[in-house]
Amino acid sequence: MPLSTQSQQEDQQYVLVATLDNVRNLSNILKAITFKDHAIFNATQNGLKVTVEDSKCLQANAFIQADIFQEFVIKEDSVGFQVNLTVLLDCLTIFGGSTVPGVTTALRMCYSGYGFPLTLFLEEGGVVTVCKINTQEPEEPIDFDFCSTNVTNKVILQSDSLREAFSELDMTSEILQITMSPSEPFFRLSTFGNSGNAHYDYPKDSDMMELFQCTKTQTNRYKMSLLKPSTKALALSCKVSVRTDSRGFLSLQYLVRNDDGQICFVEYYCSPDEEVNDE
Amino acid sequence: MDYVATGGNVKVLAKAIHSLSRIGDELYFEHQDDGLALRTVNSSRSAFASFFLSPLFFQRFHTCPGHTFRCKMPVKSVQSVFKSLSSLEKTVEKCRIEWKPERSQLTFTLHCKHGLLKTHNLSFQDCESLQAVFDKEGCPNVLRAQPRLLVDTVLNFPPSLEEVTVSVSGDRMWLKNHVEDKTDQFKAMMTELCLSSEEFDHFSVSLQTSITFCLKELRGLLVFAESTGLPISVFFDDPGRPVVLSVSDSVLEANFVLATLSEDAHQNNNNNSKRASPPTPADDFMCDDMDSYLIAMETSEIAGASSQKEPQPSSSHGPPMPNHRVFLDSVMEEQQQERDEEEDLERPPNKKFRSLFFGSVSPTPSQVANQTTHSQDVLASDSEDEG
Numbered sequence: 001m002p003l004s005t006q007s008q009q010e011d012q013q014y015v016l017v018a019t020l021d022n023v024r025n026l027s028n029i030l031k032a033i034t035f036k037d038h039a040i041f042n043a044t045q046n047g048l049k050v051t052v053e054d055s056k057c058l059q060a061n062a063f064i065q066a067d068i069f070q071e072f073v074i075k076e077d078s079v080g081f082q083v084n085l086t087v088l089l090d091c092l093t094i095f096g097g098s099t100v101p102g103v104t105t106a107l108r109m110c111y112s113g114y115g116f117p118l119t120l121f122l123e124e125g126g127v128v129t130v131c132k133i134n135t136q137e138p139e140e141p142i143d144f145d146f147c148s149t150n151v152t153n154k155v156i157l158q159s160d161s162l163r164e165a166f167s168e169l170d171m172t173s174e175i176l177q178i179t180m181s182p183s184e185p186f187f188r189l190s191t192f193g194n195s196g197n198a199h200y201d202y203p204k205d206s207d208m209m210e211l212f213q214c215t216k217t218q219t220n221r222y223k224m225s226l227l228k229p230s231t232k233a234l235a236l237s238c239k240v241s242v243r244t245d246s247r248g249f250l251s252l253q254y255l256v257r258n259d260d261g262q263i264c265f266v267e268y269y270c271s272p273d274e275e276v277n278d279e
Numbered sequence: 280m281d282y283v284a285t286g287g288n289v290k291v292l293a294k295a296i297h298s299l300s301r302i303g304d305e306l307y308f309e310h311q312d313d314g315l316a317l318r319t320v321n322s323s324r325s326a327f328a329s330f331f332l333s334p335l336f337f338q339r340f341h342t343c344p345g346h347t348f349r350c351k352m353p354v355k356s357v358q359s360v361f362k363s364l365s366s367l368e369k370t371v372e373k374c375r376i377e378w379k380p381e382r383s384q385l386t387f388t389l390h391c392k393h394g395l396l397k398t399h400n401l402s403f404q405d406c407e408s409l410q411a412v413f414d415k416e417g418c419p420n421v422l423r424a425q426p427r428l429l430v431d432t433v434l435n436f437p438p439s440l441e442e443v444t445v446s447v448s449g450d451r452m453w454l455k456n457h458v459e460d461k462t463d464q465f466k467a468m469m470t471e472l473c474l475s476s477e478e479f480d481h482f483s484v485s486l487q488t489s490i491t492f493c494l495k496e497l498r499g500l501l502v503f504a505e506s507t508g509l510p511i512s513v514f515f516d517d518p519g520r521p522v523v524l525s526v527s528d529s530v531l532e533a534n535f536v537l538a539t540l541s542e543d544a545h546q547n548n549n550n551n552s553k554r555a556s557p558p559t560p561a562d563d564f565m566c567d568d569m570d571s572y573l574i575a576m577e578t579s580e581i582a583g584a585s586s587q588k589e590p591q592p593s594s595s596h597g598p599p600m601p602n603h604r605v606f607l608d609s610v611m612e613e614q615q616q617e618r619d620e621e622e623d624l625e626r627p628p629n630k631k632f633r634s635l636f637f638g639s640v641s642p643t644p645s646q647v648a649n650q651t652t653h654s655q656d657v658l659a660s661d662s663e664d665e666g
Contacts, residue, residue, distance in 0.1 A: 161393060164370070168362045168397075195356025196384055196401040203394040 016043050016079045016111040019071040023107040023122065024099075025258045026064060027092040030085065032236050032256065032266045033060035035229035039085035040138055044078050051141045052085060057271045058226045059142055060233070068262050081111060082136040083118055091131040095124040111135070144269040150245040153180035153214040155187050159237045159254070161208035165189055165200045166231050169224075173197075175273050176224050180244060181217035187242075191224075210239065220248040221273040233266040248272035280310055280348050280378040283339035289374040289389075293361035294503045295330045295533065300354045301499030302328045302535070307409040308385070310348040315340075318409045319354060325538035326496045327411040336530040338373075348378060350385065350403035360387045360399045370395070411536045415523050418514035420447055420488065423481035426504035426511055428474070433498060436470055442540070443497075445515075446489035450476040457491045457540070480510055490518045491540035500524050500535045518542045 020026055033039070033052045040051040047065040066072040095105045108121040117132040169176065173191035180187055187202040187209070204212040230252055234240060237254035244250055252268040284292050295317060299306060303319030303326075310316075314336075318329040334340035342348075361367055373390040389397040432454060436443060442457035455471035476482035504511050504526050515522040519541030526533040 161395060164363070164366055165395075165397075168359070170359060195353060195359065196399060198359075198400070199396075199398040201396040201398070203396075206394040208393045208395070 013112055014073075014110040015075045015113045016109075017071060017073045018043075018048070018069045018107075018109045020068075020107045020109075021070055022104040022259055023092050024097065024104070025068055025260065025262070025264075026107065027089060027097060028236060028258065029062045029064060029256055029264050029266060030089055030092070032233035032254070033062045033229075034085055034089060034232070035060070037084050037086050038082055038136070038139075039088070040080070040082050040141055042078060042080045042138075043074055045074060047072065050085075053142060054226065054229075056142060057223070058229075059144060059269045060229065061267045061269075063265045063267070065264070068258070068264065079111060079113075080138040081114075081118065082138045083133050084136075087133055088118075088120075091120050091122070091129075091133065094122055094129050094131065095127075144249060144271070146243075146245055146249055146251050146269055150247075151243045151251075152216050152246050153218055154211065154241065154243045155180065155202075155204075155209060155214070156211035156239060156241045157187075157202065158208045158210065159234055159240050161202065161206075162240055163231075163234055166234055170195070170198055171224065171228075174224055175221040176227055177219060177221045178242070178244070178250065179217070179219045180214045180242075182214045183217070186212070186214070211241075218244055218248065220244060220250065222250055222270050223273050226270055227268075230268045230270075233268065237266070280343075280346075280376075281339060281341040282315065282337045282376045284336065284374045284376075285338045285372065288336055289371050290364070290368050291336075291507055291531070292332070292374060293364055293367055294506045295332075295531075296354065296357050296361055297364065298499040298503040298533075299328055299330065300358045301502075302326050302496050304354060305351045306354040306357050307351045307406060308349070308403070309408060310342060310346075312342075312344070320409060320411070321496075326493065327409075327536040328496065328499070329411070329534050331532045331534075333530045346380075349406060349408060351406040351409075352385070352401055352403040356399075356401050357387075360389070360397075360401070411521075413521055413523050413534075413536045415512075415514040415525060415534075418516050418523070419486040420484045420515050421481065421512060422447075422452065422479050422483075423510050423512040424479045426501060426508065428478055429497075429511055430501050430505055432472065432474065433494065433501060435472055436494065437468070440494055442491050443494045444489060444491040445513075446487075447484045448487050449484055450482070452476070452479075452482075481512070486516065488515070488517055490515055490522055492522050492537045496535050496537050497524060500526065500533065503533065515539070 030039075030050060033050065036052050036054050038052070040053075042049045042051070045066065047063060047068070050062045050064075052060045092105075092107065097105070103124070105122055105124040107123075110119045110121075112119075115135075117134050120129075120131040120133070122129045122131065169189070170191040170193035172193035172195070175192065177190040177192070178188070179185060179190065185199070185201045186204045189200040191198050202209060204214075233252070233254040233256070236256045238257055239255040241253040241255075242250070243253070249272065250268075250270045252270075254266040254268075256264045256266055258264060296306070299317060299319045303321050305319060307318040308315075309318070314331050314333040316329060316331050318327070320327045370391040371389050372392065375386075375388040375390070377386040377388070383402065384400040385403050387399040387401065389399075391397060433443075436454075436456055440456050442459075444453075444455050444457045446453040446455075452474045453471060454474070456467070456469060458467045458469070500511065507526070507528075509526045509528055512525045512527075513522065514525065518539050520539065521536050522539055524535040524537070
């Protein structure tokens with residue numbers, strides 16, 4: 001381990017130490033939630049949760065389980081801090097983030113506690129870069145109160161099929177309307193743009209549909225501008241679970257497989273744009 | 280009205296719309312008993328393109344007999360239906376185009392793999408038929424070549440090149456880039472290449488001539504021809520008369536009609552001495568020959584004449600409009616007005632640009648003074664904050 005040259009003593013001052021052989025396993029998943037600068041980090045024994053929010057209507061969470069890291073030591077029950085995500089990503093890809101097989105950047109991420117900077121040791125090909133990023137007062141993430149017990153409709157799709165639809169969506173439409181229903185059209189994405197309207201219908205027996213659990217017809221509208229960042233997560237993922245609860249809140253969960261075949265999750269919550277009467 | 284295209288024909292339809300989108304902003308959609316016509320014309324009306332799809336192109340070609348349907352819509356919105364050509368090829372199994380008389384929208388439905396159904400309801404406007412008057416058969420020169428030959432030829436020219444000059448003799452064809460300005464000619468890289476008649480499927484030249492036209496539209500048609508593998512026929516006459524590029528097989532026909540630079544412009548370019556007094560040749564050009572080239576369209580004549588008053592040297596904002604003419608027929612009044620408006624819009628910018636320029640020059644002292652005081656204010660407040 002190139003980065004294990006740090007002395008044990010030095011390690012003891014840190015409340016959080018996490019090392020990764022391949023920094024891409026962290027940077028890629030963080031890219032999936034990069035739409036605002038401020039990211040709230042919360043580390044527990046289970047791993048790292050990174051939260052980014054927009055307009056109090058959208059929240060994105062990336063979960064990186066402890067076992068993704070080669071080393072994950074946490075001395076407190078919970079460690080929280082906030083950093084500028086763009087700066088962090090710039091640091092994580094400081095060696096250029098090459099995708100050449102066999103060339104990886106190793107990372108050791110350390111945090112000494114409240115008021116201290118987040119320290120990154122990055123190593124590639126024997127060159128070590130140390131980055132210190134000032135941390136900010138952690139904000140409390142919004143609780144969207146999205147309970148699995150309140151979920152009305154849920155579908156799991158292979159990301160490929162949804163990616164195609166999202167890449168073609170009419171961006172002149174201000175909203176994306178999602179209809180989920182136990183009967184036709186089952187799962188429908190609609191846009192209402194300058195040139196007219198468009199609908200993408202997925203039948204429930206499609207090969208792309210892994211799970212279809214819809215109990216009630218629901219039509220909700222979401223701001224396109226809010227949902228747009230989620231396409232970054234969609235691009236990385238292999239499966240996506242789309243859920244809506246009784247209030248019309250949307251949960252998008254993306255299953256992301258990293259370079260080493262391990263699984264991480266990215267989750268987006270979005271509040272509905274307005275009430276729509278069922279037609 | 281109900282059409283269904285399947286398999287490879289969906290891609291052909293998509294490619295046709297993509298190549299039309301390279302020419303005009305609006306797609307004219309016209310149902311005829313003997314097929315479906317998709318047409319467009321560019322904003323300066325120097326290029327017209329049409330695709331005609333016969334009923335056999337479609338798996339289903341259903342219509343109420345005697346009922347004509349005609350509309351126009353932004354080509355971009357139709358393009359969005361066939362957005363990704365690569366995935367289209369792999370995923371789309373069937374495309375259905377539908378219109379019901381009670382609806383003001385045209386419905387495109389794509390049936391894709393895995394049961395995915397994409398429905399686009401596109402708004403449209405009523406319109407008159409868009410037609411260009413041209414006579415392919417009357418052209419003394421006809422060339423036909425495989426798309427590959429022309430694609431490879433056009434590849435030699437830089438993508439930024441707007442116009443190309445094609446010259447033909449009994450057994451050869453030359454292509455070279457057309458350079459507008461004599462001064463540019465020294466700066467520009469000149470590319471010239473020669474194709475022997477043997478390279479063509481058909482080469483009949485009875486008039487040795489040299490024509491100059493826009494490359495953009497040719498490129499648009501080449502994209503289509505290359506994907507379908509259909510040979511391209513080129514029909515042309517004297518400079519100033521339109522060139523017709525044509526692709527056809529048993530179920531479809533595409534015609535791209537492009538204006539060519541008239542002889543006068545050529546002479547202007549070739550004659551160095553005339554460069555000394557540029558406005559005069561432009562006027563001469565307007566009075567003399569232009570009328571003879573304007574055949575059909577009264578509307579274009581009126582508007583064309585007005586557009587020609589624009590002094591030629593200042594054509595920095597586009598292709599040399601006055602030289603290009605396509606002969607369009609029976610375009611409705613609304614379009615004429617549109618066109619007049621366009622012309623009006625197109626003309627003032629030049630003046631506007633100048634007046635803006637002068638405007639910014641004349642009040643300079645006060646403006647500069649204002650600006651400096653303003654920026655000083657800001658600086659001052661900043662330093663206060665820091666202090």
